[in-house]
Amino acid sequence: MPLRETEAIVLRTYRLGEADKIVSLFTRQVGRLRAAASGAQRPKSRYGGMLEPLTYIRLWLFERENRDLLRINSTELLESFFAMQGDYRVQLAAQYIAEAAERFLPEREVNERAFRLLLAVLRALKASREIDRPLLYYNYWLLRLAGFLPQLEQCCACGRALAGEEIFYGDETQGLVCSRCRTSRSRKISGEAFSLMEKMRRSPLDAWMASEPLAPAVREARRLFETWMEACAERKLVTLELLAAES
Amino acid sequence: MSVFAGPLSRLIDELKRLPGIGQKSAQRIAFHIERAAREDAERLSQAILEVKDKIRLCNLCNNLTEQDPCEYCSDPTRDQSVICVVETPYNVVGIERTREFHGLYHVLHGALSPLQGIGPEQLRLKNLMERLKSGSVKEIIVATNPNVEGEATAIYLSKLIKPLGVKVSRIAMGIPVGSELEFADEVTMLKAMEGRREI
Numbered sequence: 001m002p003l004r005e006t007e008a009i010v011l012r013t014y015r016l017g018e019a020d021k022i023v024s025l026f027t028r029q030v031g032r033l034r035a036a037a038s039g040a041q042r043p044k045s046r047y048g049g050m051l052e053p054l055t056y057i058r059l060w061l062f063e064r065e066n067r068d069l070l071r072i073n074s075t076e077l078l079e080s081f082f083a084m085q086g087d088y089r090v091q092l093a094a095q096y097i098a099e100a101a102e103r104f105l106p107e108r109e110v111n112e113r114a115f116r117l118l119l120a121v122l123r124a125l126k127a128s129r130e131i132d133r134p135l136l137y138y139n140y141w142l143l144r145l146a147g148f149l150p151q152l153e154q155c156c157a158c159g160r161a162l163a164g165e166e167i168f169y170g171d172e173t174q175g176l177v178c179s180r181c182r183t184s185r186s187r188k189i190s191g192e193a194f195s196l197m198e199k200m201r202r203s204p205l206d207a208w209m210a211s212e213p214l215a216p217a218v219r220e221a222r223r224l225f226e227t228w229m230e231a232c233a234e235r236k237l238v239t240l241e242l243l244a245a246e247s
Numbered sequence: 248m249s250v251f252a253g254p255l256s257r258l259i260d261e262l263k264r265l266p267g268i269g270q271k272s273a274q275r276i277a278f279h280i281e282r283a284a285r286e287d288a289e290r291l292s293q294a295i296l297e298v299k300d301k302i303r304l305c306n307l308c309n310n311l312t313e314q315d316p317c318e319y320c321s322d323p324t325r326d327q328s329v330i331c332v333v334e335t336p337y338n339v340v341g342i343e344r345t346r347e348f349h350g351l352y353h354v355l356h357g358a359l360s361p362l363q364g365i366g367p368e369q370l371r372l373k374n375l376m377e378r379l380k381s382g383s384v385k386e387i388i389v390a391t392n393p394n395v396e397g398e399a400t401a402i403y404l405s406k407l408i409k410p411l412g413v414k415v416s417r418i419a420m421g422i423p424v425g426s427e428l429e430f431a432d433e434v435t436m437l438k439a440m441e442g443r444r445e446i
Contacts, residue, residue: 048434085402242361
């Protein structure tokens with residue numbers, strides 16, 4: 001029964017029996033996995049607040065052959081995002097990040113870039129208490145790292161270059177289309193939102209957060225990516241619905 | 248073919264659906280019931296049916312009750328100016344055991360949990376807001392669980408209630424009585440430091 005050490009971000013927890021918890025984790029060295037933490041619900045649990053959703057921890061895990069569920073041996077806190085609960089919209093955004101990570105990152109597949117993305121976006125949310133720019137950045141990179149990002153320079157139907165064209169998107173196309181390939185349900189995307197996406201793709205998160213793009217264009221681009229996220233996930237993301245109600 | 252006779256097998260299947268009861272425990276309880284006197288079995292089934300027939304939610308505080316309003320809301324000796332907001336009816340029992348709180352309760356029947364699709368609409372907040380309109384309530388004590396969901400609910404409530412001119416307080420978070428500081432994790436210790444009080 002080997003003991004593994006890894007860094008991880010807690011995505012969510014489930015109650016298990018009277019005193020235990022199942023913890024869904026995105027680990028740096030193993031990828032996404034689930035592990036049991038015995039006694040984690042007890043008031044004097046040795047885990048304390050370290051297994052709360054979106055906590056960045058180092059943990060030691062026992063792994064048994066032919067068993068999906070690992071067992072947590074001990075944990076050490078690296079960074080807590082508990083203070084983000086002070087703002088309901090920020091909490092919704094943080095939980096959306098966790099839900100999307102669970103949906104898009106396959107189990108037991110190491111993805112160092114996705115791990116760094118998750119951590120960086122959580123830090124940006126914590127520091128800025130703003131949700132639009134961090135979420136837009138997260139959506140774009142998560143789709144890209146998970147291999148779902150559609151072509152953004154060309155029409156996904158006819159392959160025509162989109163620069164200087166009227167651009168549309170819709171639930172049914174999962175990509176951008178030109179005015180000739182649009183359907184009756186396609187929605188137009190503004191030039192500001194399109195050029196904003198161009199800028200974001202070339203910027204590291206710090207530079208992106210330091211820039212001051214037009215808020216309506218950021219929201220428009222965010223909506224576009226969220227439409228693709230749900231289309232790729234092939235189901236509604238529950239946190240997205242609550243986020244939309246708060247916006 | 249089932250190993251047990253039909254009625255026994257059905258009873259085991261029903262018991263297995265209860266929280267914390269697995270196959271072995273269900274078998275043990277089922278055999279105990281089979282061996283018990285008929286009156287004992289009748290009392291048990293009657294008690295289960297009575298819970299289903301007679302227990303309902305108090306219209307004022309949403310606590311589980313046989314009479315409406317519940318015994319806490321209808322007790323004139325309790326302090327009507329303080330309401331303690333909790334997540335579940337079990338939490339009321341936990342606070343009552345202290346014998347130190349003499350105010351009223353309000354049960355939300357959940358906490359904000361976006362990942363489970365639980366938003367403000369799913370919580371029982373409407374009748375809490377109606378109780379506050381009367382103007383007799385001076386303080387709301389938010390006693391939701393000290394976790395992410397409970398904390399978010401507490402903050403949400405404070406933003407909703409404070410504009411009405413009602414004091415909103417939060418139960419303390421920190422080191423459990425009887426434990427030792429060296430075993431406290433950083434988040435708990437931080438909360439304990441933040442919630443320190445003058446002595």
